[in-house]
Amino acid sequence: xxxxxxxxxxxxxxxxxxxxxxxxxxxxxxxxxxxxxxxxxxxxxxxxxxxxxxxxxxxxxxxxxxxxxxxxxxxxxxxxxxxxxxxxxxxxxxxxxxxxxxx
Amino acid sequence: xxxxxxxxxxxxxxxxxxxxxxxxxxxxxxxxxxxxxxxxxxxxxxxxxxxxxxxxxxxxxxxxxxxxxxxxxxxxxxxxxxxxxxxxxxxxxxxxxxxxxxxxxxxxxxxxxxxxxxxxxxxxxxxxxxxxxxxxxxxxxxxxxxxxxxxxxxxxxxxxxxx
Numbered sequence: 121x122x123x124x125x126x127x128x129x130x131x132x133x134x135x136x137x138x139x140x141x142x143x144x145x146x147x148x149x150x151x152x153x154x155x156x157x158x159x160x161x162x163x164x165x166x167x168x169x170x171x172x173x174x175x176x177x178x179x180x181x182x183x184x185x186x187x188x189x190x191x192x193x194x195x196x197x198x199x200x201x202x203x204x205x206x207x208x209x210x211x212x213x214x215x216x217x218x219x220x221x222x223x
Numbered sequence: 224x225x226x227x228x229x230x231x232x233x234x235x236x237x238x239x240x241x242x243x244x245x246x247x248x249x250x251x252x253x254x255x256x257x258x259x260x261x262x263x264x265x266x267x268x269x270x271x272x273x274x275x276x277x278x279x280x281x282x283x284x285x286x287x288x289x290x291x292x293x294x295x296x297x298x299x300x301x302x303x304x305x306x307x308x309x310x311x312x313x314x315x316x317x318x319x320x321x322x323x324x325x326x327x328x329x330x331x332x333x334x335x336x337x338x339x340x341x342x343x344x345x346x347x348x349x350x351x352x353x354x355x356x357x358x359x360x361x362x363x364x365x366x367x368x369x370x371x372x373x374x375x376x377x378x379x380x381x382x383x384x385x386x
Contacts, residue, residue, distance in 0.1 A: 183235075184235055184237060187235045187237060187347075187349065187351070188237045188239065191237075191239055191330075191345060191347060192239055194263070194264065195239060195241050195343070195345060197263040197264075198241075198243070198250075198253055198254075198263045199241060199243055200263065201253055201259070201262050201263040202243050202244075202245045202249055202250065202253055203243075203244065203245075
């Protein structure tokens with residue numbers, strides 16, 4: 121539903137169409153999104169239209185970004201390490217020693 | 224445990240892709256050899272290490288415990304569950320901060336030779352506990368919902384961000 125709303129505002133029945141859900145269930149889901157400050161709704165006649173609140177998804181993007189960051193930094197450090205002259209790794213015929221070495 | 228903690232579980236999935244301009248053997252060496260790994264795995268000097276070990280074999284553990292300067296005590300505990308030479312490394316890991324369990328993660332590192340280069344795909348699936356590393360979620364009480372959105376955004380976004 122959020123993906124659909126990212127394209128344009130939509131009515132409840134438009135939002136319900138791709139899902140095999142009863143309208144009241146869809147309204148309930150939209151209610152959760154509205155309470156969370158992700159969507160807002162307006163009623164014109166008998167049709168209620170929902171739209172995304174601009175920037176509302178940023179906290180989620182920030183959060184997932186925070187989870188990614190340590191791994192991204194680590195892989196960047198790996199890249200820096202691999203790019204250093206003289207660290208192109210061991211002879212490839214025998215392979216590196218990967219046996220157990222407890223510190 | 225503290226009864227005042229509000230319990231919650233937030234799931235996240237993300238994929239990071241990198242291409243390194245070295246043969247797959249060199250990447251494998253950096254991932255698996257203790258001396259090589261020491262040179263990139265740990266963050267800089269802002270972290271004072273108290274316990275550290277790494278055993279690269281299925282069932283082996285990687286442990287790193289220490290104190291961030293002026294920050295919390297952190298513990299990383301991993302277990303290798305699958306290793307295919309030059310192709311794949313899978314491990315689970317747990318994180319604690321000041322004795323509080325932050326998360327459990329499942330990480331898959333897949334390597335693919337590409338000429339003299341190596342394409343690395345890092346996929347992490349995780350559950351984060353009690354909003355301890357989700358400030359927004361804690362403050363707004365929408366951690367679970369935002370986490371689901373986050374998983375969705377990560378799944379939809381990684382192709383866009385890293386292709």
